[in-house]
Amino acid sequence: NAGVTQTPKFQVLKTGQSMTLQCAQDMNHEYMSWYRQDPGMGLRLIHYSVGAGITDQGEVPNGYNVSRSTTEDFPLRLLSAAPSQTSVYFCASTRPGTSGTDTQYFGPGTRLTVL
Amino acid sequence: AQSVTQPDIHITVSEGASLELRCNYSYGATPYLFWYVQSPGQGLQLLLKYFSGDTLVQGIKGFEAEFKRSQSSFNLRKPSVHWSDAAEYFCAVSLPNTGNQFYFGTGTSLTVIP
Numbered sequence: 001n002a003g004v005t006q007t008p009k010f011q012v013l014k015t016g017q018s019m020t021l022q023c024a025q026d027m028n029h030e031y032m033s034w035y036r037q038d039p040g041m042g043l044r045l046i047h048y049s050v051g052a053g054i055t056d057q058g059e060v061p062n063g064y065n066v067s068r069s070t071t072e073d074f075p076l077r078l079l080s081a082a083p084s085q086t087s088v089y090f091c092a093s094t095r096p097g098t099s100g101t102d103t104q105y106f107g108p109g110t111r112l113t114v115l
Numbered sequence: 116a117q118s119v120t121q122p123d124i125h126i127t128v129s130e131g132a133s134l135e136l137r138c139n140y141s142y143g144a145t146p147y148l149f150w151y152v153q154s155p156g157q158g159l160q161l162l163l164k165y166f167s168g169d170t171l172v173q174g175i176k177g178f179e180a181e182f183k184r185s186q187s188s189f190n191l192r193k194p195s196v197h198w199s200d201a202a203e204y205f206c207a208v209s210l211p212n213t214g215n216q217f218y219f220g221t222g223t224s225l226t227v228i229p
Contacts, residue, residue, distance in 0.1 A: 033217065040124070042205060042219040043159075058216065090158060092217075103149070104217060106158040 002026050004107035006091050012113045013081040021076040021110050023091030031094045032074040033058070033104070034066065036087040043090065049074055081114045088112070119208050121220035128196050129228050136191040136223050138206030146208035148189040149217075150180055153203045162204075165189065176200070201227045 007022045025032065033048040035058075045058030049068040063085060065077040074093075078085060088111050092104040120139045128134055140146060147166050151159040163174025170182040180191045189206060206220040 035219075040221055042119075042121075042221040043207075043217075045216060045218070048216060059218075092159075103161050103164060104159075106151075106160075108158045 004091055004093050004105050006089075006107035006110050008110060009108065010111050012115065013078070014115050015082060017081050019078050019081065021078075021089055021091075021112070023074045023076065023107060024072050025074075025091075025093040025105070026072065027093060027095070027105065028071060029093035029095045029105075030071065032068065033092045033094075034064070034074070034076045035090045035092065036060065036085075037090060037109075038087050046076065046089075078112075083114045086112060086114045119206055119218050119220040121204075121206055121223050123223045124221070125224045125226070127226040127228060130198050131195050134191075134193045134196045134200070134225070136204050136206075136225070138189045138191065138220060140187050140189070140206075140208050142208065142210065144210070145184060146210050148180075148182060149207040149209070150174065150178070150189070150191045151205045151207060151219075152176075153205065153222075155202075159205065162191070196225075196227055198227045198229070201225055 004025045030051045034046040035043040037043045044060045046064050047066040049055045052068050052071050055066050088109050090109050091107040094104045118141045149164045150162040153159050162178045163172050165172050165182045173179050178193050182189050203222045203224050205222045207217050209217050
């Protein structure tokens with residue numbers, strides 16, 4: 001079990017460029033999420049998905065797109081990168097537990113710098 | 116407004132001393148509660164969680180947390196801190212029946228001195 005994997009680990013973009021952050025999980029989890037982590041602000045939810053074909057916005061969705069064509073993959077797209085999107089991005093997955101939401105498992109993160 | 120508050124940005128303790136990290140939440144219903152730890156350059160690792168039942172929950176690495184409904188708090192404790200506990204600690208909540216929307220506090224950075 002690889003758990004939650006993210007690629008790339010590091011990325012530098014120029015303003016206006018687009019790119020896709022990849023996230024995959026091999027635990028057959030229905031739920032997947034993307035967060036960004038900025039100093040002093042904790043983790044903020046960007047987008048999430050409760051199953052293949054279903055996505056929704058979190059706290060800070062502007063400038064990001066997601067899709068969920070398979071259970072395993074949940075890519076995050078930056079349409080036109082801006083310096084404000086410089087951050088560390090974490091992908092997470094979970095399965096709905098008997099009490100509601102179960103534990104989230106996090107990937108190792110992608111450190112993105114936008115110049 | 117709904118929120119998760121960790122009032123201590125940074126805490127320094129001596130190795131062997133006890134530790135308490137504070138977490139308060141502001142939601143209409145009792146959420147599911149979590150504590151995560153993040154070592155430098157790493158992802159987040161779950162320490163413990165509370166869904167229901169016994170309000171004192173035990174976690175990994177000797178940590179425990181107590182849910183106090185009257186105070187809307189879920190403070191993390193450890194009786195004797197080890198140098199390897201130095202890390203960033205995040206409190207998080209998940210609201211029942213909202214899919215997997217998690218909300219995190221801003222974190223508490225722990226330094227352990229010899």
